[in-house]
Amino acid sequence: MQRYILRRLLAVIPTLFFASIIVFMVIRILPGDAVDLIIKSSPFMEDSEQLRKEIEADLGLDKPMHIQYFYWVRDIVVYRDLGTSLIRETPVGPDIAERVPVTMTMGILAVVFALAISIPIGVYSAMKQDTIGDHVGRSFAILGLAIPSFWLGTMIVILPAIWWGWSPPSRLVPFFDDPFRYLSVFVTPAAILGASLAAVTMRMTRTMMLEVLRQDYIRTARAKGLSETLVVMRHAIRNALIPVITLIGLFVPYIIGGTVILERIFDIPGIGQLLLLAVQDRDYPVITGIFLMVGIFVISVNLIVDLSYGLLDPKVRDQE
Amino acid sequence: MNYTSEAPPLLEVRELKTYFRSDGGIVKAVDGVSFTVDAGETVAIVGESGSGKSVTALSVLRLIPNPPGEIVSGQIRFAGTDLLELSEPEARKIRGDRIAMIFQEPMTSLNPSLTIGRQVGEPIEIHRKSLAKVVREKCVDLLQKVRIPDPERRVSSFPHEFSGGMRQRAMIAMGLACEPELIIADEPTTALDVTVQAQVLDLLKELTRESQAALVLITHDLGVVARYADRVNVMYAGKIVETGTARDIYNDPRHPYTLGLMNSVPKLNNGEKAPLEPIEGQPPDLSNMPPGCSFEPRCPYSTEHCRSEQPELSLISGKHAFACWVNVKDVS
Ligand SMILES: Nc1ncnc2c1ncn2[C@@H]1O[C@H](COP(=O)(O)OP(=O)(O)O)[C@@H](O)[C@H]1O
Ligand SMILES: [Mg+2]
Numbered sequence: 001m002q003r004y005i006l007r008r009l010l011a012v013i014p015t016l017f018f019a020s021i022i023v024f025m026v027i028r029i030l031p032g033d034a035v036d037l038i039i040k041s042s043p044f045m046e047d048s049e050q051l052r053k054e055i056e057a058d059l060g061l062d063k064p065m066h067i068q069y070f071y072w073v074r075d076i077v078v079y080r081d082l083g084t085s086l087i088r089e090t091p092v093g094p095d096i097a098e099r100v101p102v103t104m105t106m107g108i109l110a111v112v113f114a115l116a117i118s119i120p121i122g123v124y125s126a127m128k129q130d131t132i133g134d135h136v137g138r139s140f141a142i143l144g145l146a147i148p149s150f151w152l153g154t155m156i157v158i159l160p161a162i163w164w165g166w167s168p169p170s171r172l173v174p175f176f177d178d179p180f181r182y183l184s185v186f187v188t189p190a191a192i193l194g195a196s197l198a199a200v201t202m203r204m205t206r207t208m209m210l211e212v213l214r215q216d217y218i219r220t221a222r223a224k225g226l227s228e229t230l231v232v233m234r235h236a237i238r239n240a241l242i243p244v245i246t247l248i249g250l251f252v253p254y255i256i257g258g259t260v261i262l263e264r265i266f267d268i269p270g271i272g273q274l275l276l277l278a279v280q281d282r283d284y285p286v287i288t289g290i291f292l293m294v295g296i297f298v299i300s301v302n303l304i305v306d307l308s309y310g311l312l313d314p315k316v317r318d319q320e
Numbered sequence: 321m322n323y324t325s326e327a328p329p330l331l332e333v334r335e336l337k338t339y340f341r342s343d344g345g346i347v348k349a350v351d352g353v354s355f356t357v358d359a360g361e362t363v364a365i366v367g368e369s370g371s372g373k374s375v376t377a378l379s380v381l382r383l384i385p386n387p388p389g390e391i392v393s394g395q396i397r398f399a400g401t402d403l404l405e406l407s408e409p410e411a412r413k414i415r416g417d418r419i420a421m422i423f424q425e426p427m428t429s430l431n432p433s434l435t436i437g438r439q440v441g442e443p444i445e446i447h448r449k450s451l452a453k454v455v456r457e458k459c460v461d462l463l464q465k466v467r468i469p470d471p472e473r474r475v476s477s478f479p480h481e482f483s484g485g486m487r488q489r490a491m492i493a494m495g496l497a498c499e500p501e502l503i504i505a506d507e508p509t510t511a512l513d514v515t516v517q518a519q520v521l522d523l524l525k526e527l528t529r530e531s532q533a534a535l536v537l538i539t540h541d542l543g544v545v546a547r548y549a550d551r552v553n554v555m556y557a558g559k560i561v562e563t564g565t566a567r568d569i570y571n572d573p574r575h576p577y578t579l580g581l582m583n584s585v586p587k588l589n590n591g592e593k594a595p596l597e598p599i600e601g602q603p604p605d606l607s608n609m610p611p612g613c614s615f616e617p618r619c620p621y622s623t624e625h626c627r628s629e630q631p632e633l634s635l636i637s638g639k640h641a642f643a644c645w646v647n648v649k650d651v652s
Contacts, residue, residue, distance in 0.1 A: 023506055
């Protein structure tokens with residue numbers, strides 16, 4: 001097991017390296033740049049080649065890209081500094097850190113919500129294969145897949161507002177002042193995001209359960225006199241959920257994409273909002289900072305998923 | 321062995337019919353099978369693959385997957401009660417406790433993510449409601465009994481750390497856990513290396529005898545039957561075509577199918593290997609059976625009568641019966 005963990009950890013290094021290069025490059029390849037925006041946004045500046053050069057030099061954008069990359073990595077590794085926002089001139093790190101708990105809360109709630117509804121329904125669907133209950137469950141899954149969360153989110157914000165003048169709570173209070181109130185802000189968007197994840201998880205759970213229930217060891221368990229509940233709980237679910245867990249790792253980028261949109265719709269001050277602003281402003285350090293954090297997070301989650309795979313499946317654990 | 325037929329048999333299967341629905345129609349996997357097993361005796365069910373042996377065994381435990389399968393009719397009397405009349409919870413009380421089953425595929429019949437100890441001890445845990453510690457101790461005993469080396473350590477092993485032979489020993493241990501009155505072993509050694517087949521069968525036979533359990537030994541190998549069974553049922557296309565003591569079947573086989581099986585087994589007694597002659601042709605389509613004898617299309621002795629009418633089992637002596645219109649003795 002230790003070797004397994006070590007191997008997985010080592011494998012992270014090249015992944016991180018390539019991810020950081022991509023994160024750094026991609027945003028600089030996009031059309032439009034911050035210098036443009038800075039000049040345009042300030043009426044007192046005369047657009048001249050001279051001024052452009054100066055601003056570029058101030059921002060460190062005049063150097064070749066690989067040098068910029070080198071400085072960027074050096075600052076992160078040596079000074080733990082993600083840079084400074086080009087527009088607001090505040091340090092990027094604390095800006096992001098402040099918003100991490102908000103987006104994390106949303107993501108975790110969405111995953112919890114998704115698993116809490118999808119696994120029981122998936123298991124039920126598999127056990128009652130081809131009955132009405134199964135069909136109802138699967139129809140919901142297809143519905144969940146088919147409805148885009150941005151549309152559902154918009155409807156949920158707009159319709160009650162039009163009909164009853166009600167809108168979902170959105171003012172964030174500090175968590176420790178009133179945890180309940182804090183969480184209440186996330187309930188609706190997390191449920192919407194969770195529903196779209198639940199669709200995939202439910203289908204996956206059902207498929208894997210059906211596969212596992214066909215296995216010989218399930219027949220062995222039945223032949224021992226176990227009740228159907230025990231057969232499922234003890235012998236089937238565990239094996240069926242191993243692939244489902246991998247899904248959660250794959251969800252992370254999707255969740256982040258979803259929060260960007262839902263934070264906007266529900267006006268929640270998380271990473272998503274910060275990112276949207278930064279993209280509008282071509283605020284490179286903020287964008288790369290967020291992307292890097294997201295990248296590291298995605299890699300870590302997948303690492304955790306891999307490791308929990310090892311915990312669940314003794315064969316993986318023993319592999320050299 | 322001498323069992324008086326005064327007492328009712330431990331297991332009496334009567335006119336069992338188990339069918340499967342399929343796209344091609346109704347598959348009559350078991351079609352009117354009757355046999356008995358007395359307490360403590362070893363009864364073999366022999367036949368080629370696809371003849372309905374496993375379905376018969378699973379029917380006794382009421383483990384036929386429904387859909388697509390269903391026990392259509394018949395009786396399965398076990399120690400006086402008809403298992404087919406029991407409710408599902410009542411049937412569960414018997415499974416693994418009074419009737420245990422050992423399956424053919426040791427590689428896939430154990431759950432890959434639970435320890436051997438957990439799985440071997442499960443019948444005790446379920447039926448005896450014992451404490452975890454007691455279960456574990458019993459497990460170590462059981463593993464010892466089936467001669468798995470270092471049982472204290474091995475209870476915590478996972479199936480993938482076991483060889484095929486060891487897994488099948490573990491399956492046997494699991495079967496013996498609650499000291500059942502009847503053990504059904506469905507081709508317990510077919511998937512194993514030839515070198516360990518005899519070891520595992522000897523062990524199974526020895527342990528069932530020790531615990532005075534009856535054994536239904538399912539096999540496609542008549543060679544195995546000679547060595548381990550008291551009585552034999554030869555099965556073909558969902559029916560029993562010949563039944564008798566092991567001696568009857570060996571010394572005086574009457575059904576052409578039994579004769580065919582005999583010829584396809586390497587002779588054990590004479591040292592030189594006789595050439596193997598597998599029976600020609602394929603078993604019939606179970607969803608579209610010929611109107612006459614189901615073996616007729618492959619039978620070297622077939623007559624007009626065989627094509628038109630199904631032969632019934634008829635007794636020729638003691639316990640020996642066979643279902644054939646032709647008297648093989650006269651023809652050959
Ligand atoms: N789960 C199932 N679904 C459909 N048909 C089945 C199923 N199990 C068995 N059968 C049918 O029953 C026949 C007999 O199978 P089986 O009892 O396993 O044969 P044996 O054990 O003698 O090799 C097979 O040929 C197959 O057509
Ligand atoms: Mg079989």
